[in-house]
Structures are given as C-alpha cells and as structure tokens.
Amino acid sequence: MVDRVSVGVAAFLAVSAVAATAYAQQKDAAQEGIEAYREALQDGNPAELYEATGEELWKTPAGPKKASLEQCDLGLGPGVVKGAYARLPRHFQDTDRVQDLESRLLTCMEALQGKDPKPYVEAAFTAPPKEEMIALAAYVSGQSKGDPIAVTPKHPKEQAMYDLGKRMFYYQGGPYDFSCATCHGQEGTRIRLQDLPYIPGTKGAAAGWGSWPAYRVSAGQMWSMQWRLNDCFRQQRFPEPVYTSDATIALSMFMAANASGETMKTPGIKR
C-alpha cells in the first residue's frame, strides 16, 4: 500500500509539472492529475494511516484517569463506533447539547479520561493536541464509511441547531460581505478551478459533509470537518470560529441534515 501511495504522489507531481509549463493545457492536466492520483490511491488513501493512529488513541488508556475512550457514547450507546459518525450531529442527554463528532470526543476525553478540553480547543490545527483530535475523527469517520447519512432533526434542540445553521449559512459580514452562500449558494460555480458544492442541496451537501475528514493532497495534511470550516471562515474574512463552537456545530447540522440519505465516504481524499 505504501508503495502505491508514493507511486501516486510521483505521478501527481509529474502531471502537475507538465501543467505548470503547458499553459493552455493547465486545467485539463491539473484535473487529470488529480484523477490519476485518486485512482492510484483508491485502495491506499493516506488517510488510512491517520485512521490507524486514531484507533490506537481510542484504545489506549490515557489521561489522569488512565482510561481509554472505548466506553465513549457517540450516540449509539457506550462503545459503539460503527455507524455513529453517519448519525452526527445529534442531541445528547448527558450534556443536553447538540454535538458534532469533535465536540463529543472532547466530552468523552473529559468524562472518561479526566483530560482538560481547553488545550485541545485552543491548540492550532497543526499542533499535537489537534493532531490527536484529527486522528480520532479519521478513525471514527472510517467506521461509518458506506453508511447512509441519517441526520433528521427531531429533538427541539436539534431543530433549533438546524435553524441556526441555516441562518449562519446566509449571514453576511466582514469587509467582503461574504457568507457561506456567496461561494456555496449557487449550482455549478467555482473559485479559480476549484468546484464549489451547492450546500443547500442534497448532492452538494453530501459532497461536502460526506467526505470530511479528508486527506488533502495539496497540503499533505489530514483535515477534520472543524478544520475545513475554520479555513472557509478564514477565506470568508470572518474572525476565527472557536473550535467546536455552536456556530460550527450549527453549520454541520445544516449540512448533515441536507445530505441525509446520501452515502458517507469518509475519510475522503481531496485536492
């Protein structure tokens, strides 16, 4: 598998180099490059390495209580990981909050392992505490791969979270008057050569929601959905969203519910 990955990377770089010189063919070559890369990786997405790290973190006792996360309740009962990600975000009785995967992981780390969530919330996405979160998210999301997304707001707090997410999606601000809808509110548009999913629709929502966490080829990094949203807010020229804050969970609820019925393809692989 590792060999295949490096072959894929070489192929991708080679095609990219051609693209840089052959101006007129740049677009086709770049797209072909990505497609060739995707094909080469079909049974070897580097995200698998993160999934393996995440599984290890999940099962290894840690924190002041020297406990693993194996008894974490992700919504389907303590210890059930299979299929849980496809049903998030959801309302949890114990916290009386609507939570996405990453906020729920923080709850479990605090309750089961006795860890303080603060350093995890405050760390940069490239710093070790966040790397743990992203690996855990990769692992849990992989356990829903191929499952139908099943998020239908029923609890009043889930419905409110959906409403808040919808309003947030259209909320304009900042020096450029951007909202999520500026870039993701029309069918078939793109920024430069990057296709922009139409998030209010089922297919576009699924293209976004159903494929993150994802390994980003251009960055050589694994990104969680929280990181993806953080970077879109940066491009939107907004102030920074707090990690696992309600605005990010509300947008996640909006996307997941819009995507409901489509298939989870996590962890994904992206440009």
Place this chain on the structure above:
Amino acid sequence: MKHAMKPAAFLAALLLAGPALAQTKAAPSWGPGADDAAFTRMLAASFKDKGIARIDRLTQDETQAFCSDPEAAASPNAAETRQRIEAANMATVKWPSDGKWLGDWKEGEKIAQSGRGNTWTDKPGEPNGGNCYNCHQISPAEISYGTIGPSLLQYGALRGGDEETMKAAWAKIYNAKSLNACSNMPRAGHMGILAETQIKHLMALLFDPASPVNVKTGPVK
C-alpha cells in the same frame, strides 16, 4: 473601528444593527430556533479575534443584514428596500479625483490576479489584491478563473468607452451594491479593499484597447 469590543458591547451593537433585521422578521426563511436572541447569543459565543480579523466584523451594516435573508431580499415586496439600499451604496462612490478613468492595464492584471488581504493570516499594511479572477474570466490567457461572476472577456471592446459606461464600471468596482443590492461581488472601494489608483488600473484592464481583455482573438468560445 471598535477593536477591543467586549462581548456585551458587541452584543448590544449587533442588536442595535437591528432595524434592518427587523424588516425581514415577517417571514424569515429559517425556523424559530434561530430567532434574533438565539442567533446573537450563538455568534457572540462562537468567534474570537484573530490577527486583523476581529469580532466587530460580525456587526452588519444595513446592506449585509438585508442580504442575509436572500429569499426575503429577492421577494417582490422588498423591491423598494432594494432600491433604497442601492441608492445608499451609490452615494458612497467616490469618483476619480482627477477625472481620469484609466490607469495601467498591466498593473490592473496583477491586482486582478492577487487574492491577498484581509484574512487573519494577512499582515496589515500591504496593499490588497482584487480577487477578481476568483470570480471572473478576464484575460483570455488566464484559464484558472472562477465563475461566480460573469465573463469580462472583451469588456471594453463590446461596450465602448463613453462616459456612462465608464461610470457604471467604476461604480461596480467601487461599490458593487450600488447597482445590485445583494450582488455577490465585494464593495472594493467602499470597504477600503482597493485604493483609487488600483481601481484605475483595473478599469484600464477592462477598457484599454491594448489590454489583452480587448484583443481580438477570433470567435470567443
């Protein structure tokens, strides 16, 4: 700018920005769970200052508030408000101080290419880019362009260069909402993204007969 706004003051400011919000209250396109109180609470708790991107960027002006409910903003009974907002934005347009519309198209191309500026990873002080290629096809040689806005190929060649056409293009770049209340295009001059000379360079990119935008390339595909 009120930089170090405390959450409470910030909340108050958001609620004070309310008259425009109140107008869309009749039938907001989101459900009751996102009423003004709940939404404002969520905003205040969810964001923090980072670099030059401060939380006061969440405080909306009337245009932003109106356009944040696109369904309501596009409805027939909002036509009067749209016109009022366009007029208010038109009133902000500062015309070229020396009466000259066009600068150097080569500089314009660089500004159109650049997307830098105003994110929390940008440093203050350096000139901003125009982000134009993110949304528009402009020079035919650049095939990495976005499609949120229309193609600007042959812009001057198709429209000519009379005073009225120049004025409209200047107004569009200076304050895009002056001609379309809820345009997806930023208000580059009004929001201080681009300076007057930069706008002149962009005007030259669109109108100068020597600019690649206007060069005859045979039938446009």
